[in-house]
Amino acid sequence: MTIFNFAAGPAVLPHEVLAQAREELLDWRGTGMSVMEMSHRGKEFMGIAAEAHADLRELMAIPQHYKVLFLQGGATMQFAMVPLNLLRGKLSADYVNTGIWSKKAIDEAKKLCYVNEAASSADKSFSYAPDFARWKLDKQAAYVHYTPNETIGGVEFNWVPDTGKVPLVADMSSNILSRPYDVTQFGLIYAGAQKNIGPAGVTLVIVREDLLGHAPAGLPTMLDYKTHADNDSMYNTPPTYGIYMAGLVFKWLKKNGGVAQMEKTNIAKARLLYDVIDASDGFYTCPVAKADRSRMNVPFKTRDAALDAEFLKQAETHGLLQLKGHKLAGGMRASIYNAMPLAGVQVLADFMGEFARSKG
Ligand SMILES: *Cc1c(COP(=O)(O)O)cnc(C)c1O
Numbered sequence: 001m002t003i004f005n006f007a008a009g010p011a012v013l014p015h016e017v018l019a020q021a022r023e024e025l026l027d028w029r030g031t032g033m034s035v036m037e038m039s040h041r042g043k044e045f046m047g048i049a050a051e052a053h054a055d056l057r058e059l060m061a062i063p064q065h066y067k068v069l070f071l072q073g074g075a076t077m078q079f080a081m082v083p084l085n086l087l088r089g090k091l092s093a094d095y096v097n098t099g100i101w102s103k104k105a106i107d108e109a110k111k112l113c114y115v116n117e118a119a120s121s122a123d124k125s126f127s128y129a130p131d132f133a134r135w136k137l138d139k140q141a142a143y144v145h146y147t148p149n150e151t152i153g154g155v156e157f158n159w160v161p162d163t164g165k166v167p168l169v170a171d172m173s174s175n176i177l178s179r180p181y182d183v184t185q186f187g188l189i190y191a192g193a194q195k196n197i198g199p200a201g202v203t204l205v206i207v208r209e210d211l212l213g214h215a216p217a218g219l220p221t222m223l224d225y226k227t228h229a230d231n232d233s234m235y236n237t238p239p240t241y242g243i244y245m246a247g248l249v250f251k252w253l254k255k256n257g258g259v260a261q262m263e264k265t266n267i268a269k270a271r272l273l274y275d276v277i278d279a280s281d282g283f284y285t286c287p288v289a290k291a292d293r294s295r296m297n298v299p300f301k302t303r304d305a306a307l308d309a310e311f312l313k314q315a316e317t318h319g320l321l322q323l324k325g326h327k328l329a330g331g332m333r334a335s336i337y338n339a340m341p342l343a344g345v346q347v348l349a350d351f352m353g354e355f356a357r358s359k360g
Pocket of ligand 1: 009
């Protein structure tokens with residue numbers, strides 16, 4: 001039986017990438033060393049890192065006036081590093097509250113500045129993306145922060161806000177590389193690797209150069225983006241194996257049509273699941289407004305928790321793993337990142353249909 005892993009993160013990686021990593025595990029290209037054993041200052045690893053950077057730049061069409069950083073600490077560390085670096089002497093920042101991850105970013109920022117909640121979907125249990133016309137932006141804000149894809153709630157913005165001169169900051173942890181973005185619309189993009197990039201341990205930051213170098217005096221060295229930008233993300237030992245794996249994923253993306261092709265496949269994958277939900281006559285429900293349904297994380301429930309538990313148990317016997325919803329959301333959640341093949345989503349959609357017929 002083929003296993004399909006719908007985990008929200010750490011998540012499935014492309015099978016070909018894992019196979020290549022296994023192939024190269026003990027002896028990377030005749031060097032007699034594993035990538036894990038290489039000095040990060042040696043020419044072999046420097047080459048691996050440079051290629052990963054170049055491939056990501058190509059995939060996302062990142063302009064030269066943006067720096068690409070491979071850091072550690074997860075997206076959660078960025079909740080603090082963003083205000084620490086981007087306040088630039090200002091006292092407040094705008095945040096959009098669309099669910100659990102935005103809220104965590106907001107709570108962390110509140111330790112460092114005044115947070116203006118410019119928009120929120122709390123009135124409807126975080127089930128939609130607030131219309132831009134209703135955002136109450138502050139022209140004096142240091143930046144505007146939002147979460148393009150709420151991984152737990154399954155709410156995704158299918159548009160990018162235009163915040164004018166105020167830099168836009170996006171937590172793209174769960175939808176980076178899943179659809180084309182115009183990087184120039186953002187001041188800073190960050191993402192933990194373990195959903196759509198590679199294994200846990202690498203955090204990607206893409207930041208416009210003019211936003212660097214404004215950290216307050218006394219900010220610890222490692223928390224200053226400029227430290228990492230000036231040292232090609234090698235100020236200290238970087239997460240070498242994670243960067244190598246991310247690099248293999250970037251090659252895999254390039255070989256498979258890049259981000260534009262990923263988007264096409266991701267649309268088809270998401271449609272398979274939402275179609276089953278919508279055709280189920282209320283057997284399955286998804287709490288998210290149709291226009292804002294995530295292509296990456298599909299949350300759904302049956303009529304009660306006991307039936308959800310039975311669904312999960314039966315799904316496992318079909319090789320469909322890690323479908324349990326987040327503990328705060330309950331029910332089910334299918335995370336269908338780039339590395340999840342269409343065939344896997346089809347097996348899940350078929351199983352959902354069967355299960356509904358057997359219980360309906
Ligand atoms: C997973 C996730 C995070 C947390 O990432 P860590 O790498 O665990 O810190 C933050 N934001 C979003 C949108 C996520 O999906």
